[in-house]
Amino acid sequence: MKKIGIIAKNIPEAQKAAKKLAAWLESHGKKVFIDNDTAAAIRMEGYDRESIPSLVEMLIVLGGDGTLLSASRLVADAHRDVPIFGVNLGSLGFMAEVSLDELYDNLEKAIAGKLATEDRIMLTASVLRDGKRLSRYRVLNDAVINKGALARMMELRVSVDDGLLTTLRADGLIIATPTGSTAYSLSAGGPIVHPTLHCFVVTPICPHTLSNRPIALPDNVVVTVCLTSQSEDVLLTLDGQIGFPLLPNDVVEIKKSRFKMKLIKHPTKSYYEILRTKLKWGN
Numbered sequence: 419m420k421k422i423g424i425i426a427k428n429i430p431e432a433q434k435a436a437k438k439l440a441a442w443l444e445s446h447g448k449k450v451f452i453d454n455d456t457a458a459a460i461r462m463e464g465y466d467r468e469s470i471p472s473l474v475e476m477l478i479v480l481g482g483d484g485t486l487l488s489a490s491r492l493v494a495d496a497h498r499d500v501p502i503f504g505v506n507l508g509s510l511g512f513m514a515e516v517s518l519d520e521l522y523d524n525l526e527k528a529i530a531g532k533l534a535t536e537d538r539i540m541l542t543a544s545v546l547r548d549g550k551r552l553s554r555y556r557v558l559n560d561a562v563i564n565k566g567a568l569a570r571m572m573e574l575r576v577s578v579d580d581g582l583l584t585t586l587r588a589d590g591l592i593i594a595t596p597t598g599s600t601a602y603s604l605s606a607g608g609p610i611v612h613p614t615l616h617c618f619v620v621t622p623i624c625p626h627t628l629s630n631r632p633i634a635l636p637d638n639v640v641v642t643v644c645l646t647s648q649s650e651d652v653l654l655t656l657d658g659q660i661g662f663p664l665l666p667n668d669v670v671e672i673k674k675s676r677f678k679m680k681l682i683k684h685p686t687k688s689y690y691e692i693l694r695t696k697l698k699w700g701n
Contacts, residue, residue, distance in 0.1 A: 419529045421449045423474035423500075425467060425489050426456040427481030431507050433459040435480050435518060442522065448529075471496035476528065476682075478503045483511040487558050487657045494540055494556040494677035501535050501680040503528050512600055512692060513538075515684040524685065534683045538597045538613055539637055540675040543656060547668050555656045556675050559598030562658075563643060563670060564590035564623060566651030571626060573647035579639050583620075585646070586630045590623035593641055593672045597679075600696070602658065608632040613689065618674070637674040644669045 422443050426432040437460040440450045451473050457464025471477060471493040477500050479489045486504045493500050504514030505521055516524050527533050543561040544554045555561070565572055574591055576583045594603035595618050596611040604610060608621035609632060620641060621632040635641065645652060645668050654662045654670055664670070694700060 419475040419531075420447070421451065421474045421476075422529075423451045423470040423477040424456065425453045425470065425477065425479050425485065425492075427485045427507065428455055429481075429507075430459075432456070432480045432485075435505070435507065435521075436460060437462070439478065439480070439521070446529075467492055468496070471498045471500050474500060476501050476503060478505065478525070479514065480505050480507060481514065482506050482508060483513050484659070486511070486513050488659060490538075490540070490558040490679040491556055491657065493679065494675060497677065499678075499680060501528075501682050503682045512696060513597070513681060515687055515692065520684075527685065528682050533685055536614060536681045536683050538679040538681055539595050539616065539618075540677055540679060541593065541595055541618065541672055542675040543593075543654065544671045545654060545662055545664070545668060546671060547665065553662055555660060555662075556677060557598075557657045558595065558679055559601050559657045560592050560594040560603060561670065561672055562590060562592045562602060562623075562655040563645070563664065564653060564655060565649065566653070569649055569651040572645060572649040572652055575644040575646050576620065577642045577644075578635060580642075583633075583641075584630065586622055587626040587647075588622045588624055588630065591643060592619075592621040592623060593643075594619045594621065598657075600693075603632070606632075609634065610693070618672075640671060640673045642669055642671050 426436040453467045454464035479486045506514035545552045575585045592603045596613045599611040603621040616637045622630045652664045
């Protein structure tokens with residue numbers, strides 16, 4: 419690998435780490451592409467974040483899982499299959515597994531192709547209004563239909579491959595990938611799903627009828643959700659980072675994306691070790 423991208427969280431610690439990392443990469447004969455915001459902070463040449471995936475062979479993300487979520491969408495939107503090397507700058511992340519102390523030893527292995535990668539499925543979420551597609555997003559964690567702070571409970575009609583699954587009254591609905599099963603869906607009572615399984619999870623948020631429970635579906639189906647109530651202040655939220663306001667009778671269509679996130683794995687930390695640490699199992 420000769421061309422390496424760096425995307426960093428907009429905090430001083432990440433910017434400092436990016437400057438040191440860029441110098442290390444350049445001393446090893448690599449061409450470095452740093453996002454504009456980080457480059458401006460450390461006085462280096464920068465590139466638009468959206469353009470970086472098309473220019474590099476590997477992308478290093480400095481920050482945490484949130485920064486990695488946005489980076490994964492950039493890679494998918496660029497229609498690239500660039501592996502992502504996640505570095506956490508605080509507590510252990512579910513995806514950003516490598517700490518700063520471990521960075522350089524593991525990075526040498528990653529550049530040499532000695533670390534395994536793991537494919538994570540992504541979702542495509544589209545909004546249709548009066549039969550016309552208004553927007554389309556790719557997400558790694560989840561697509562969430564939720565209400566504002568003062569909005570009433572909404573009514574949703576949920577279908578799978580054009581067959582009715584259920585109608586429900588609830589505060590919202592989460593459609594999560596296996597990667598996203600340990601995020602908002604978990605807080606709403608959804609199951610933990612191993613990130614390599616080929617499925618996604620539909621989890622109601624505070625349903626009026628308690629028998630409306632989370633359900634895991636195969637990843638080859640299409641889920642459509644229609645907002646059937648006259649609810650105001652309803653939002654489609656993508657990975658907790660992008661929002662799109664919904665109107666009554668809008669339809670949200672969710673299916674597996676043809677793009678996947680290729681995550682470079684930590685050489686020794688297993689997924690189960692990360693679960694135990696993050697969820698404090700056994701304490």
